[in-house]
Amino acid sequence: MNTKNNSGIPDKGVYVLSSPPVSWEDCLVRDATDPLAPVRQQFQLPEGVIYLDGNSLGAMPRAVSARMQKAIEQEWATGLIRSWNDADWYPAPQRVGARIARLVGAEENEVIVADSTSVNLFKLLVAALRMRPGRSLMLGERGNFPTDAYVAQGVAEITGTQFRAVESSEVLAALNEDVAVLALTHVNYKSGQAYDMAAITRRAHEVGALVVWDLAHTAGAMPCVLNACEVDFAVGCGYKYLNGGPGAPSFAFVAKRHQQGLRQPLTGWHGHARPFEFTHGYEPAPGIDRMLVGTAPQLGLIALEAALTAFDGVGLQALRAKSVALTELFITLVDQELAAYGFGLATPRDAALRGSQVSLTHEHGYAIVQALIARGVIGDFRAPDILRFGFAALYISHADVWEAVATLKQVMAEDAWRTPEFMARKAVT
Ligand SMILES: Cc1ncc(COP(=O)(O)O)c(C=O)c1O
Missing domain, CATH: 3.40.640.10 (Type I PLP-dependent aspartate aminotransferase-like (Major domain))
Structure with missing residues (x-):
């Protein structure tokens, strides 16, 4: 079904609304009962950033900085070539x-x-x-x-x-x-x-x-x-x-x-x-x-x-269950909140057929992703029209998913992507 949204862009399709609608509080409840929620503390994520690009470059586990410090100061600087054996x-x-x-x-x-x-x-x-x-x-x-x-x-x-x-x-x-x-x-x-x-x-x-x-x-x-x-x-x-x-x-x-x-x-x-x-x-x-x-x-x-x-200590079935829950939630919220803005869904709705990312399509995908990044929601873009969002179950919460969709909705409602700054392509998309 093709319609016009309030930006004058033809919609590629209108999704079926889920009922009852998912709320912010529902997301908080899901986080409160998420067995993997504590694992997020092991990652150093910047304040104010929702990182949905772990499918491109994963977030940094805190354990890495201390280990690298040791590798550089002790093993390399002090141990020198001995570290091939000693370390x-x-x-x-x-x-x-x-x-x-x-x-x-x-x-x-x-x-x-x-x-x-x-x-x-x-x-x-x-x-x-x-x-x-x-x-x-x-x-x-x-x-x-x-x-x-x-x-x-x-x-x-x-x-x-x-x-x-x-x-x-x-x-x-x-x-x-x-x-x-x-x-x-x-x-x-x-x-x-x-x-x-x-x-x-x-x-x-x-x-x-x-x-x-x-x-x-x-x-x-x-x-x-x-x-x-x-x-x-x-x-x-x-x-x-x-x-x-x-x-x-x-x-x-x-x-x-x-x-x-x-x-x-x-x-x-x-x-x-x-x-x-x-x-x-x-x-x-x-x-x-x-x-x-x-x-x-x-x-x-x-x-x-x-x-x-x-x-360590993370069961792969639990990882998968959370990943499916996050991708399912994202798709549901896109259906619920973004039906007016001309997005298509490039990822299978059947969870059994998808990995841990959800891709949307939009003819202005590149600029939309840039506008999202400027507001702290990091996804990425793949030509010609794919907006990719990766849901790394170790560090993404249900509340993150809610906020990402809410930010995307704001970007669309305010036409925030329509600026030359967001349309100019960078070397790495
Ligand atoms: C399916 C697939 N294979 C390979 C690569 C990258 O290969 P390399 O690490 O050699 O750059 C990517 C990068 O995104 C990928 O998506």
Whole structure:
């Protein structure tokens, strides 16, 4: 149904109103009974800010500053090179990987932290192709995060294989015996829509293909059971819902059954069986260690390790329950409060089909997000018209959700986004 709102902008659709309406008091009651509410104290959030961008860069856990202080003053400045041994820097990729393993349904020695998500994807795509000689197709999805497609295109070029991207609704139908590797992102970065990991992995295996899942918007946001789904490989970001800080290293998962046969292409010395023998020929380390390439970004690893302590004692089912409650509340309040302003909903209404973000659409999305940020509600924008809001269950409250929607309503009612300041695009959106 198209109508005109009071800004003269045609509405894309009018939502069904929920009844009875949700009130501010309802949100306070939900916070009072939220078992994860105390975890928020572990995060250093600026006063007056509602942070709905943990899907891009997670908030900083308080434990990080003290740990970094120690790493810099004691371990680096004083311990110097001795800290590789004395401060246990050297085994950090495995140790931090083990912490992440619990969050993604893997075993400790199946996850390692190294490099960026893009680089890990490159390593795993090449390794997977090598495990399927005679097949030359990598299958992906249109609308995936660009780096996933770009890396696959680069891998196709250097391996003489092909990369084909199909609509997400066509992935199952496109799986056939030509496919060596299926590479998908579990939760889509724009829409927040989640795939059925178990069903898709099963189907890929039926046609003999291997699967690489990108868990950038999954790890730390919702439970994921890599081994129960018999996933082959996965990668994910350290700086989003894992809160590891800007440019935090990424993680890679290799199912134990594939580790001995894995030949990843970036054969650096840290992936060698005996790096400190400095021999001439490359010999891969046993197990997951062969995913390593060069010297680990130690400060980034230390920050990520400290950040992950925020998950200690947090059950993944409780995390998911709160995430669903927050996204559900946001959608309900958008329906209830914003029907007049021309927003569309790009995220599935069915909670089972979404991750921990909700995306709205609006033709003036960029300026609206800037106006919101100026009022202390931080979300982000993805071209052409997506306003993204991430709900990190560890530190977002129901009251935050209420205030975010109330602020969005004010921005729209006052036409506050219609200023040149908010329309000029910055480099990072
Ligand atoms: C699905 C997905 N993969 C990968 C990345 C980023 O990769 P990298 O950390 O290598 O920049 C993002 C970033 O938003 C993402 O959404």
